[in-house]
Amino acid sequence: SLTVYISVGLTGTKSGCGGGGCGACTVMISKYDVIQKKILHFSANACLVPICMLHGAAVITVEGIGNSHTRIHPVQEQIAKAHGSQCGFCTPGMVMSMYTLLRNHPEPSMDQLQEALAGNLCRCTGYRPIIDGCKTFCKESACCQNGREGICCLDEDNSCSSSSPDAVKDVTNLYYIL
Ligand code: FES
């Protein structure tokens, strides 16, 4: 599978269940669609992708979007600022699912966000801080961005007030999807 192929030298992508159930191995695959005449981006569980399916495709792993030596990607930064990573095992998969969503929808809705992360499991955080970090990219958000001209409190000293009723509802919905 693609997981085995990329694990030689690239250790960011994690292997959890090995059967498409946890999302720890999520990568982004890009392919040119001859009918639509454009490049399509989609997230995929690398553990389920045979190498032979990737002829003519580009694969981006979590190493390809940012790192602590050069510059981390805004998705990585926002998840870190929201304390959305504890053991960190799910984080590369979460990051790549979110990165793919942003490639396709630069300002996603909360529904699109929840759908994008529905295949990624986390055993540590309870999802709330992950959603808090990711929803800062959403056009409409229950985050502090509302009414503050797009300035997120995660960029300030005080952390986001995630205890608003809307935020609780959003996280609860994610549980149902998962
Ligand atoms: S390792 Fe769990 S989905 Fe691939």
Ligand code: FES
């Ligand atoms: S941070 Fe540990 S599994 Fe998500």
